[in-house]
Structures are given as C-alpha cells and as structure tokens.
Amino acid sequence: MAKRIQISQHGGPEVMQLIDVAIPEPAAGEVVVENKAIGINYIDTYVRSGLYPASLPSGLGTEAAGVVKSVGEGVTALKVGDRVVYAQSALGSYSEYHAVHVDKLALLPDNISFEQAAASFLKGLTVHYLLRQTYVVQPDEIFLFHAAAGGVGLIACQWAKALGAHLIGTVGSADKAQRAKQAGAWATINYREEDLASRVGELTDGKKVRVVYDSVGKDTWEASLDCLQRRGLMVSFGNSSGPVSGVNLAILNQKGSLYVTRPSLNGYVTTRDALTSASNELFSLIGSGAIKVEVPPQQKFALKDAQQAHKTLESRATQGSSLLIP
Ligand code: NDP
Structure with a gap:
C-alpha cells in the first residue's frame, strides 16, 4: 500500500x-x-x-x-x-x-x-516559456514581473539576470524585496505600499515597460496595464489573488492599444x-x-x-x- x-x-x-x-x-x-x-x-x-x-x-x-x-x-x-x-x-x-x-x-x-x-521543474519550465517564448526578453531590457519572491518569481529573477535583462519585481514585504534582489532582481516594488505604475515610471525614466508578467491576477490587472508602453504586452499567467474576469476590451484601447495573452505551460x-x-x-x-x-x-x-x-x-x-x- x-x-x-x-x-x-x-x-x-x-x-x-x-x-x-x-x-x-x-x-x-x-x-x-x-x-x-x-x-x-x-x-x-x-x-x-x-x-x-x-x-x-x-x-x-x-x-x-x-x-x-x-x-x-x-x-x-x-x-x-x-x-x-x-x-x-x-x-x-x-x-x-x-x-x-x-x-x-x-x-x-x-x-x-x-x-x-x-x-x-514546473516553475522553471514556466519561466522558460515566459521569458524565452511568450515574449523574448532582451539583454538590458527593463520589464515587470509580479510576485518576484515566490516560487516562479525567484527563478525568474535569476533567469533574467542570466539573460542580462533588468527585472523589476513586485513583492509583498521588505524581506521578500531583499530575497528577490539577492536572486538578481534589478529593482523591487512593494505593491502593498507603493503605487505600481508611478514606481515603474520612475524606474524607467517615464518610458514604462514593453512587457508585464502578471500571476497575481485580479488585484494587479489594471495597475499592470498602466505600467505598459503603447502597444505593450500584458502576460496574465496566474490568479494568486483571484481570476481576472469581466474585462471590457475597450480598456486595451484606452490604455494604449495594448496586447494581452493568457498562456499556460500546457500550451507551450x-x-x-x-x-x-x-x-x-x-x-x-x-x-x-x-x-x-x-x-x-x-x-x-x-x-x-x-x-x-x-x-x-x-x-x-x-x-x-x-x-x-x-
Ligand atoms: P508563489 O510562490 O508565487 O505564491 C504566490 C505569491 O503571490 C504569494 O507568495 C504572494 O507574494 C503573491 N500574492 C499576491 N497577492 C496574493 C493573494 N491575494 N493571495 C496569495 N498570494 C498573493 O506561487 P507559485 O510560484 O507556485 O506560482 C506563482 C504564480 O504563477 C501563480 O499565480 C500560478 O498560478 C502561476 N503559474 C502559472 C503557470 C502558467 O503556465 N500559466 C505555471 C506555473 C505557475 P507577495 O507576498 O510577494 O505578494
């Protein structure tokens, strides 16, 4: 047995x-x-x-x-x-x-x-398809990755560093910020205390980012869209705070002709x-x-x-x- x-x-x-x-x-x-x-x-x-x-x-x-x-x-x-x-x-x-x-x-x-x-394994395969296939992150590129001190997140911090890219990681506490930095995050934002889009704006000299990887879902959906450059890509890949639902597609137009994808490992x-x-x-x-x-x-x-x-x-x-x- x-x-x-x-x-x-x-x-x-x-x-x-x-x-x-x-x-x-x-x-x-x-x-x-x-x-x-x-x-x-x-x-x-x-x-x-x-x-x-x-x-x-x-x-x-x-x-x-x-x-x-x-x-x-x-x-x-x-x-x-x-x-x-x-x-x-x-x-x-x-x-x-x-x-x-x-x-x-x-x-x-x-x-x-x-x-x-x-x-x-599962988390690393996920980071692989996110950073290498869904959107190919370039050396020196600044991008946003949510829950950077989590299981998927800490692998993403390290993989981004290996690629020479600059990952801005969101975290829920000062301890987690330290852990994400130690793993290679270029910058961190405590999204329980700081305004996400303003901080991303400051960190990018007002340019914002071309891609956001968002596994938090409901709580961060709209703020994530505000971090994107015109025609940027929102990669919504999880629901830790609850699923994103009831989206009016017009929001993508209003926030700058954005793209959205909802990928899963099984699709890659x-x-x-x-x-x-x-x-x-x-x-x-x-x-x-x-x-x-x-x-x-x-x-x-x-x-x-x-x-x-x-x-x-x-x-x-x-x-x-x-x-x-x-
Ligand atoms: P994590 O270790 O990242 O745990 C979830 C983290 O999400 C928490 O530690 C917390 O970090 C953050 N979070 C933010 N808001 C909430 C909330 N309201 N309740 C709970 N947690 C919250 O988990 P995993 O590494 O296992 O997975 C990360 C995400 O990636 C999940 O959403 C998962 O579904 C997704 N995923 C998607 C895949 C895909 O192919 N689509 C494959 C694998 C994972 P903090 O305190 O810093 O906010």
Whole structure:
C-alpha cells in the first residue's frame, strides 16, 4: 500500500485527506515513479478550491522527482532505477507513487538533487516559456514581473539576470524585496505600499515597460496595464489573488492599444522534444549555478501535512518554492 492525498470535494485546505491506496501499475506508455520530493504549486490550490476543473474524487499535484519503480509497455526511453523529474502529470503527484506518461518525464542529471528538481521543474519550465517564448526578453531590457519572491518569481529573477535583462519585481514585504534582489532582481516594488505604475515610471525614466508578467491576477490587472508602453504586452499567467474576469476590451484601447495573452505551460510544452529542450536549458542553468534552488527548512512539509503547506502558501508567508516530502 501507499499514501496519497485525495480530495472528495472542493474547498479549503481541510478537504485534502491522506489515504492508503494500492501502489499503481503503469499503463502502456507510463512509468510509475517512487516520489522522493514533491513540488507544491499555487495551481494545486486552484484545483483544490474548484477554480480549475477536476473530476472528484481526485488526487492533487502534477510535479515530483524520484526513481522509476516500474515501466509500462512500449516505454524504451526509461528503465527501473532511473532518477527522473516530471511536471504536468495527471493529477496525483501528492503521493508516494505516481503513474506518469513518459512524455512528461525528464532524466535528472546527477548534479541536481530530487529536492532541487521538484522545487524548480514546473516553475522553471514556466519561466522558460515566459521569458524565452511568450515574449523574448532582451539583454538590458527593463520589464515587470509580479510576485518576484515566490516560487516562479525567484527563478525568474535569476533567469533574467542570466539573460542580462533588468527585472523589476513586485513583492509583498521588505524581506521578500531583499530575497528577490539577492536572486538578481534589478529593482523591487512593494505593491502593498507603493503605487505600481508611478514606481515603474520612475524606474524607467517615464518610458514604462514593453512587457508585464502578471500571476497575481485580479488585484494587479489594471495597475499592470498602466505600467505598459503603447502597444505593450500584458502576460496574465496566474490568479494568486483571484481570476481576472469581466474585462471590457475597450480598456486595451484606452490604455494604449495594448496586447494581452493568457498562456499556460500546457500550451507551450506540448511534446517530449519541447520538454527535453526546455529542461536541458533549465538543468544547464542550475548546473552552472546561475539558478540556485534552495528550499528553506520551514517550507519542506511531510506529505501528511499537505493542509498546512497549502495554508502557508495561501497566506503569502513563503519565499521561493515549497515541497512535500513523502
Ligand atoms: P508563489 O510562490 O508565487 O505564491 C504566490 C505569491 O503571490 C504569494 O507568495 C504572494 O507574494 C503573491 N500574492 C499576491 N497577492 C496574493 C493573494 N491575494 N493571495 C496569495 N498570494 C498573493 O506561487 P507559485 O510560484 O507556485 O506560482 C506563482 C504564480 O504563477 C501563480 O499565480 C500560478 O498560478 C502561476 N503559474 C502559472 C503557470 C502558467 O503556465 N500559466 C505555471 C506555473 C505557475 P507577495 O507576498 O510577494 O505578494
């Protein structure tokens, strides 16, 4: 038997229950991974709350790193004992064992630990497509990235620095500002205290920015548009404060003929080749030390403490990534 987090209804963290299940068998094209470290993503809270769809009862989580325990029919790329990391799996990575399609898995280089991998894979692939594909950030370019001290945010700070770009990061506290700066943010704005658009104006000599990456959603939507140059691009990629809804498209005209995109990782990493190419880039930045992935001890939770982990994440108390350890 194995432990797994399951939800039978949508709601707050209390709907997550630890249950015993049989160790899964791999279907054709799948491997079963014995998870060693499980990545917690803000998206998991949307699935739990019902903001994102799931048929109940459901597992939670789509990311972990571990060791291949068994291999299904037709899988030739991986063998029992391989060290692997995965993201975008079927729901259920909050578990000791998870069956994962081979297209969602990457072999883990020896110099990257399970914890580093689970803390950076989904978030790093996200930063990869945001900065390298959705809008190609240029050296010396100044741009705005929200929640810069978060899991995705700290990787974005470091990736931007590696590209020679100047990331202005929003943060919710002075501690978080310091952490984002340490990770390579060129400037920070405490959006709980400072006026976002005026500060972006000051930092850019009145020019504003060509791209805003906004994962906060509802609370920052309109202020983010005010930070954009004429014909700039708003990349709205998350809902940490709640989803953006009821938008009158005329606002894009009024604020300067703006563009908006609402991307997701699933729309970019669609093939095994795309996964391999993006993960190689990520692993090489981690391997070179350009991206450091350090999870503070208080953000490593036992699998049975998944409720507490979600409470902590949703209270805005975390910096960088958080993990569940089976
Ligand atoms: P984070 O570690 O960034 O946690 C969320 C952060 O958002 C908080 O720490 C907080 O930082 C900030 N925040 C602002 N307002 C609120 C609020 N009202 N409630 C809670 N948090 C708030 O999470 P992740 O790194 O896991 O994810 C970051 C974002 O990226 C999420 O919105 C997620 O959905 C999105 N995402 C999107 C993907 C895509 O492909 N579209 C893929 C992966 C993630 P502070 O205190 O500094 O304000």
